[in-house]
Amino acid sequence: MTVKRPTPTLHDVAAAASVSTATVSRCLNFPDQVAERTRLNVKRAINDLGYSPNFGAKAMAARRTNTIGAIIPTMENAIFARGLQAFQDELRRHGFTMLVASTSYCPDIEEEQIRSLVARGADALLLIGHERDPEIYRFLEAQGVPALVTWAFTPGSKRPSIGFDNMAAIYEMATEVIKLGHHQLALISAETAMNDRAMARHQGIQNAMTDAGLNPSALQFIEATYAIEDGAKAFEKLMQSQVRPTAVFCGNDVLAVGALRRAREMNIPVPDDVSIIGFDDIELAQVAYPALTTVHVPHREMGRRAAIALANLVKNGTPIEAVELKARPVFRETLGPARTTSL
Amino acid sequence: MTVKRPTPTLHDVAAAASVSTATVSRCLNFPDQVAERTRLNVKRAINDLGYSPNFGAKAMAARRTNTIGAIIPTMENAIFARGLQAFQDELRRHGFTMLVASTSYCPDIEEEQIRSLVARGADALLLIGHERDPEIYRFLEAQGVPALVTWAFTPGSKRPSIGFDNMAAIYEMATEVIKLGHHQLALISAETAMNDRAMARHQGIQNAMTDAGLNPSALQFIEATYAIEDGAKAFEKLMQSQVRPTAVFCGNDVLAVGALRRAREMNIPVPDDVSIIGFDDIELAQVAYPALTTVHVPHREMGRRAAIALANLVKNGTPIEAVELKARPVFRETLGPARTTSL
DNA sequence: TTGTATGCGTTATCAA
DNA sequence: TTGATAACGCATACAA
DSSP: OOOOOOOOOHHHHHHHHTSOHHHHHHHHHOGGGSOHHHHHHHHHHHHHHTOOOOHHHHHHHHSOOOEEEEEESOTTSHHHHHHHHHHHHHHHHTTOEEEEEEOTTOHHHHHHHHHHHHHTTOSEEEEESSOSOHHHHHHHHHHTOOEEEESOOOTTOSSOEEEEOHHHHHHHHHHHHHHTTOOSEEEEEOOOTTOHHHHHHHHHHHHHHHHTTOOGGGSEEEEOOSSHHHHHHHHHHHHTSSSOOSEEEESSHHHHHHHHHHHHHTTOOTTTTOEEEOSBOOHHHHHSSSOOBEEEOOHHHHHHHHHHHHHHHHHHOOOOOOEEEOOEEEOOSSOOOOOTTOO | OOOOOOOOOHHHHHHHHTSOHHHHHHHHHOGGGSOHHHHHHHHHHHHHHTOOOOHHHHHHHHSOOOEEEEEESOTTSHHHHHHHHHHHHHHHHTTOEEEEEEOTTOHHHHHHHHHHHHHTTOSEEEEESSOSOHHHHHHHHHHTOOEEEESOOOTTOSSOEEEEOHHHHHHHHHHHHHHTTOOSEEEEEOOOTTOHHHHHHHHHHHHHHHHTTOOGGGSEEEEOOSSHHHHHHHHHHHHTSSSOOSEEEESSHHHHHHHHHHHHHTTOOTTTTOEEEOSBOOHHHHHSSSOOBEEEOOHHHHHHHHHHHHHHHHHHOOOOOOEEEOOEEEOOSSOOOOOTTOO
């Protein structure tokens, strides 16, 4: 039942230390511009009062925040969590603070979050993927808040991005799969609406099919939301279809692990009867049994690079240069040659 | 090469719409107090200019932020990511915004982050675990920022908390394990320094041993940092020791999965030769092969409850009442009876 | 080395 | 229904 005291301000500290607010401010921001004796005096007052500077007031007066915002679909996905952690660690090193927000893959929420972070004074923004209402880009422009797109690198895109070419990565993997004799392919995809990465992966597989002389429209396509069980269900449906695929691509490792589990439950040997291919190479992929063949994405590196680029942009005005990282196939145990029984 | 315009303010909007700043402010916050005609006029100006309110100024003038901060060790751990997602979703429902920060399990960084979130005007804070410098609690008190401890519920603690009794949970599991004939036990623990949860789990196992007539100091104890490979290494060391344990507890599922993998690599059958027990019950646990026996923690429920409690506290002043959730053992495939060869 | 005074962008009180 | 204007807490240019 303590009495609610108003939180102490610069003013209070100044009074307690018998100096001016300017001096207290200097103690905080430029300690060496103030006399030793005064500094100690002020410091004591700060501790006694439990003073903490008000960020909003500070930002308003100083007209910068040293804050960079990051907006991701969800933290529940290891790939974003991992990239963000690296992003934040690197930002810290440059004296910046990270603000995160997540959207649950919903464009409306994303817009809301972007506005919120801008309002909070973010000096710059990290965004996932290119695809969004052009209006938002105009808004950011008007606000003078630069945005960096990651997780995707679309050759020829006009907006700077640091990421990898989703289409090329899956194309490479699919080509290898086809070489192993697989002709009946399937894809369990994350939802493609407003998700340019998912769309690119879909397209990449079809391109590989075309280039290998297969009919791309023969690709069995099924969308699933993001959860292990969704991958399992989709896999089951696929295995009950008229023509069973011999290789099942999955939009990400989480879906792939679900498929793998259902295969075991259905007593379908992997990779003898069906091959399963993931995407991302999160820890799950190595731990799965059999270990998952997937596409390795350099999440941490991506986060680190993004942080460096944005820090340099905000601090020195160095323009961001696009970086294309490589996502490469990792062949483990869930991919094998196609059953010869087909055809 | 666009010219960098200053970001538009309330003032600019007011000028563009030929009204006062007060009217613009009302349009934003109390739309029905303003004439239809004026409102539309203002709205157009806002869109034309790409105006966005300045959060700092707003917070300063309104003296509240509708923001609640959350400080977790790391986002790279699914248990926190999952709990936070639920926390945020529920907060949104109550009209609050979440601010996250992570500490990498470092007390200094945690303190820095707490100060940072308070400075940013967080109306309240979510913290993980009880253990921290009392100075921090004093600081929060001085700032009038309430803090809620989660992920732990220590009976009799004076600070409100929403979580589960780590010690009781592992005690229950350990008791079952001992009943299965295991006498030579080991624990691969997360680092216990400044981690009350890890310490409680250690203690809980020892208590179960004591109560079962075993010597608690016979528990083989080894600390590992947080990564699959660390769990693997620790497991290997354990298996090379003089007396091999027949059951290995792990501080969390990630370490357990590492141990499991190394067991497979060392051709040690699980659970025939050694049982492995995790903690948390994240997705990894179900996907592991053999499926991991572990302690299920209601992460999402914890996040949800915490959000409700804090929202009610901030909005209505409803004091937080502690909630103890149950963490219960989940028996899957990695736990079996002890080898009879021992003893 | 320290103090004074002004402005930052918003809300809210009071008048009109 | 609208407009003036005083806070809000801090940084900083300038003066002392």
